[in-house]
Amino acid sequence: MTAPRRTRLDPDARRAQLVELGVRALSRASLYDVNLDEIAAAAGISRSLLFHYFGSKRRFQLAVVQAAAAGLLQGTDPDPALPADRQLRASIEDSVDYVSSRRDLYLSLVRGAASGDAAMQAIFDRTRSALVDRIMGGIAELGGDPDDPLLPIAVRSWLAFTEEAIISWTPGGPVPRERLTEFLESSFYRAVLA
Numbered sequence: 339m340t341a342p343r344r345t346r347l348d349p350d351a352r353r354a355q356l357v358e359l360g361v362r363a364l365s366r367a368s369l370y371d372v373n374l375d376e377i378a379a380a381a382g383i384s385r386s387l388l389f390h391y392f393g394s395k396r397r398f399q400l401a402v403v404q405a406a407a408a409g410l411l412q413g414t415d416p417d418p419a420l421p422a423d424r425q426l427r428a429s430i431e432d433s434v435d436y437v438s439s440r441r442d443l444y445l446s447l448v449r450g451a452a453s454g455d456a457a458m459q460a461i462f463d464r465t466r467s468a469l470v471d472r473i474m475g476g477i478a479e480l481g482g483d484p485d486d487p488l489l490p491i492a493v494r495s496w497l498a499f500t501e502e503a504i505i506s507w508t509p510g511g512p513v514p515r516e517r518l519t520e521f522l523e524s525s526f527y528r529a530v531l532a
Contacts, residue, residue, distance in 0.1 A: 353391050353401070355381055360402035361409065364443040369399055400457055406447055407465040410436060415472070422476030429472070430500070430522045434515060437504045445505070470494050482531050492530040499525065 347355060359380050363372045374395060378385045392398040414432040416425035437444045447462065470493045477493075478484050500522050507518050 349391065352381070352383070356388060356391060356398070357401050357405045360398065361406050361443070364402065364406060364446045365440055366442065368442075369403065369446045372399070372402070374398070396457075400461070403447060403458060403461050406443055407461050410444070410447070411465060411468055414469075422479035425476060426473070426480065426526065427519070427523055430519050430526075433500065434504055434507070434519055434522075437501075438507065438509045441505070448501070448505075466494065466497060469497055473497075480531065481527075489530065496526055496530050499529070 356377060359377045360372060363377060367373070374388055375385050378388045381388070388398065389395075392401060413436045414429050416428040416432070418425070420428065447465075470490055473493045474484065474490060477489060482489050503518065503522060507513060509515070
């Protein structure tokens, strides 16, 4: 990161800038390896000013993870005008593209949730729940019974399966992207709606 010219920003704009720099840093390092000195230098501020805005390294990390999770939801949100089956397919395709182009960022999110940190786990759970809710919103159109209490559990399990499949996939490797997306789509119908 190169140090920009120092510019004065209002507190909300500065916080947003620092979080954005933190999210970008996650694409190159794990959450716990993000260098706060580099973040501050890239923003043209001192490290102590970064702490002034967030109070602690942990609160900065939580803000970065929250922003990354919001980016994931936004980056995989299908067009609501599409029929539910096309929304599902578009979400799968967008998820494959999002995770494969931001692999380290995504792994930081997953590992942060697995770290045992309750606040990180809460962010991950809210994100996963939003994805479940998105799918459950069209479950009747997909052929499922929205009143079946097992369906949200099945959708959540399928999302975990999908996550592992995408993380395990290698772009440009022996399995083409189209085959992976078809596999994940068919697994939804077989595992969730069976």
